[in-house]
Amino acid sequence: MRSLRNLTKAAMLSVAFVGLAPAMGGLPGIGAAPAHAESVSRITVSGNTRVEAETIVSYVTIKPGRPFTSIDIDDSIKALFATGLFSDVQISRAGGALQVRVVENPVIARVAFEGNDRHSDTVLGATVELQPRSVLTQAKVQSDTQRIQELYRRTGRYNAKVEPKVVDLGQNRVDLIFQIDEGPRTEVSRISFVGNKAFSDGRLQDVIATKESGILGWLKSSDNYDPDKLNADQEALKRFYYNHGYADFRIISAVADFDREQNAFFITITVEEGEQYVYGDINVETTLSEVNAKDLLSLARTHKGDVYSAKDVEKTLEDITVAVAEKGYAFVQVRPRGDRDYAGHKISITYFIDEGARAYIEKINVIGNTRTRDYVIRREFDLGEGDAYNQVLIEKAERRLKALGYFKNVRVYSEPGSSPDRVVVNVQVEDQTTGEISVGGGYSTTSGFIAELSISEKNFLGRGQQVRASVGRGFSTDSSSSDTQTYELSFTEPYLFDRRLSGGFDVYRRQYAAGSDVIHPYEEVLTGGAIRFGIPVMEDLTLGLRYSAYQQEISDVQDDITKINPKLIPTGDSFVSSVSYTLTYDTIDNKLFPRNGIYAQFGQEFAGVGGDVSFLRTSVKADYYKELMSDWSLVGHVGLKGGQITGIGDDLRFIDHFRLGGDTVRGFASEGFGPRDKATGYLLGGQYYVAATAETLFPMPVIPEEFGLYGSLFADAGTVWSADSGTVDSSGATLQGDDAKLRASVGVGLIWQSPFGLLRADFAYPVLKEDYDETQIFRFSGGTKF
Incomplete structure (x- = not known):
């Protein structure tokens, strides 16, 4: 009887497996049909008027006489779309030939701007990527639309609207027109500080570059909201507090709320000041046998009892670094260590002098300067390509560049070079009126x-x-x-x-x-x-x-x-x-x-x-x-x-x-x-x-x-x-x-x-x-x- 039941179960499982086999055909080794690779003897192109057929064929990954699959067709279509030359691509097989049908993107005859008053056609023309005689693509149109909107936002027109229009001129030529509604001027209506006790709101507003609009806001542009400028303002606040003894200062948040009804921003910066510190003991220590620590102590601009200032510490680092480098230690590294007495509100500083890692500057890249010549920026560095890398001197150059007054923003950062002992220094700037x-x-x-x-x-x-x-x-x-x-x-x-x-x-x-x-x-x-x-x-x-x-x-x-x-x-x-x-x-x-x-x-x-x-x-x-x-x-x-x-x-x-x-x-x-x-x-x-x-x-x-x-x-x-x-x-x-x-x-x-x-x-x-x-x-x- 048990044998009969077992035989019945086996039969039922066999039937169920046979019924599921088609559905499991996609699983490896279970009902999988072998892939069939095809081949063609030639490739034909149609629909092109400007682009040569040979150029189109060069982007097709399928080659005559070689087997291909549907994956190769997808790759070929993607490669042709990626050129930006075509608005549509179709690939099919007809007999022994592979047919490639394309619809070319139109060529721009003219780029125009309408409704603009705040910015001239010249400024807007330099902002967009699409230019006359270039190929129009929807992706670039959308990108240029966003560029124009961003330009207006950064210059106080946050509600500006940009609508691109394409006018067909025939023969696959078009005019591209950006219809602009500049909208009313967007202002920073109020800047509020929360948590500040040592300095008034007015004093802190003097520190930052962003200003409140006020009744004379129409005469100035410093009341425009710019997220990059707000970030720079936060750094300016930090340096201000650090230079006035508030070493524990931090910014909790910086929020810009946009009120659409008033068409204005309300900026709230929340800070935590901490306590004001003075200098405690100042010392210099070194591992370099030919360097006298006592002699270098006289270079310190930080003196016991004075109010702590990050600027004085930075300048002391620079002075000691230069003095030791002149003694033949090109890779010297000077690091400050601060020991805080939280109860007495004192910071004792010890400057450690050691031989740093042997790294060289492979290249200095200057990025973003549209007006200022490269050499004007490079000459502010006390080191150049091929010299020993020194972070203190890099930071000194950054401060020099900011002090020139030529730039809105300056950022100097480093990245690995072509080998472990090589460093690439990037100098990113943004020119301003001078x-x-x-x-x-x-x-x-x-x-x-x-x-x-x-x-x-x-x-x-x-x-x-x-x-x-x-x-x-x-x-x-x-x-x-x-x-x-x-x-x-x-x-x-x-x-x-x-x-x-x-x-x-x-x-x-x-x-x-x-x-x-x-x-x-x-x-x-x-x-x-x-x-x-x-x-x-x-x-x-x-x-x-x-x-x-x-x-x-x-x-x-x-x-x-x-x-x-x-x-x-x-x-x-x-x-x-x-x-x-x-x-x-x-x-x-x-x-x-x-x-x-x-x-x-x-x-x-x-x-x-x-x-x-x-x-x-x-x-x-x-x-x-x-x-x-x-x-x-x-x-x-x-x-x-x-x-x-x-x-x-x-x-x-x-x-x-x-x-x-x-x-x-x-x-x-x-x-x-x-x-x-x-x-x-x-x-x-x-x-x-x-x-x-x-x-x-x-x-x-x-x-x-x-x-x-x-x-x-x-x-x-x-x-x-x-x-x-x-x-x-x-x-x-x-x-x-x-x-x-x-x-x-x-x-x-x-x-x-x-x-x-x-x-x-x-x-x-x-x-x-x-x-x-x-x-x-x-x-x-x-x-x-x-």
Whole structure:
């Protein structure tokens, strides 16, 4: 009975297996039919008008006389589509032939743009990939549509719409038209910071490049939302906090919310500041036998007790790396180790010096520069192709490139080269506008209204050269004021002879019309120029050398002066030839709106290298800026300056004396005070002068920070004295005010970081003056970029 049941089961399983066999034919070894490979004797092509049949056949993977399968047909179709030449491809077999039927993509006769106003056809034409006489493909059309939309988004038109249209011209030719609806301008309506306590929102907004729109947003482009710029802003915030002692600072999030109803972005940056640290112990350790750690400790810019700054650590790394490399250790590696005392808020730093891995720079690739020449970028590196790779010097070059101001973005990164000991360095940059238009003006009791217009370019023709041209005019308001005209042109090559040596020249012509005033009672024309050189002594210290020569023509002295004392003013022509040098120490953080740093300069000029005049002039000045209260953006500034001039061989001319005025002590006119001739009132000037200023700058209260308005309270003081006795005696002048009495003023200023650039207006009131001094209550200046 059991045998019968077993036999029945076996029969049923056999039937079921036979029934499933067709369905399992795809399984290996189970019901699989052998693959049948076909072959053809020839390949024919149809449908082509521009593309040669031989070219089409070359992309077909099937060859006459060789077996092929459906997989080969699929591969051939894909290869033909990949050329971008065809909109349709069909492959079939007809008898012994393989038939390839194609439909060619049309050729573009014209690429046009309609509805665009924000960007010209030229700009849009350079943005898209498709060009006249190229082959149109739907993939490229969609790609170019996205390119145009991205361009508009990055320039403040986030809702811009682009619709491509294809107009058939017959004979497989088309016009491609991009219909553009630019839409309203999209702005960054508000930038909010969450978690900041040490610094106010306004102070942090000064750090980042993205700005709020405000009521004057239509005049600027910095309020455009750009995700790349927002990423750069986050890096700027990190560096700002790290340089102010907040070593634990981090950004929790940076979110840009788009409100479609308001057509505006609202950016919220959430931060965690942490505690502020100061330096603890500073040490240097080395494994190199010929390197003295104690000697290198003097190079450290990090000092115990000072507020921690990542910038100081970076510069110390650079200085030690260069010093050790000069001793023959090309592969030196300097690494900082920070030991944090969380309770005491201190960071002790030890700089470790070791022999690094032996790796060489195989190649330096420059990417993204459309205007700036490659060599302008490469020369900022202290190393080149074939040199030992050093990460510290690579980072130093990146900071130099960012400091040039030529680029919106700079990124330097490395990747493996052709062998394990080779490294490829990539330098990715994005050019930006580097030109500037500046306007300045004011009003004085001696020259009336004064105006100046200058145009400058600091990356001329992408060569990194600096060019500046300016014209100025003083408009007299009455017969007592004198008209002035100035014309200047200057050129600077920052890398003369392919070395970190600057050179340049200046040429100018200045005309001063005679006025009935006693400040400039004669007509004067100065025509001349100068050749100058700048030699870096240290990173922050520069030696300047200069040769200057000018022709001075004095005529038309006013009758009142000549009648009383004709010897006061030397009429006629004179030629002045001089050489000079200056030593400049500069650590200012921002040239336009300084907050921290020192600018100090000492110089001497010797006139008498030929020419008709001989003298020795010495001058010194120093300015110190300090952020007093970072959370309130309160900045303090003190400045000192002074000078002395002595005639050599001959008496010193009055016109070569120091003459002080509103550019030194606000509240006074240009050349407004100093020793005078009592009989004529003519300003003689003096051989010595000193001046000082104290100022504080702060955001204007009540007014929203988005306006960028700052106030200033200042006090200026100065004096000039000691007219050359030999000149006084020979001219018969009667001195007045040669007693070094102090002049002083107090005032308020208004500074506007406007869409036109930085504008400043000063109102000053003299508190110490003499009756015969000339005053000037108001001055202003400003500029913008293009």
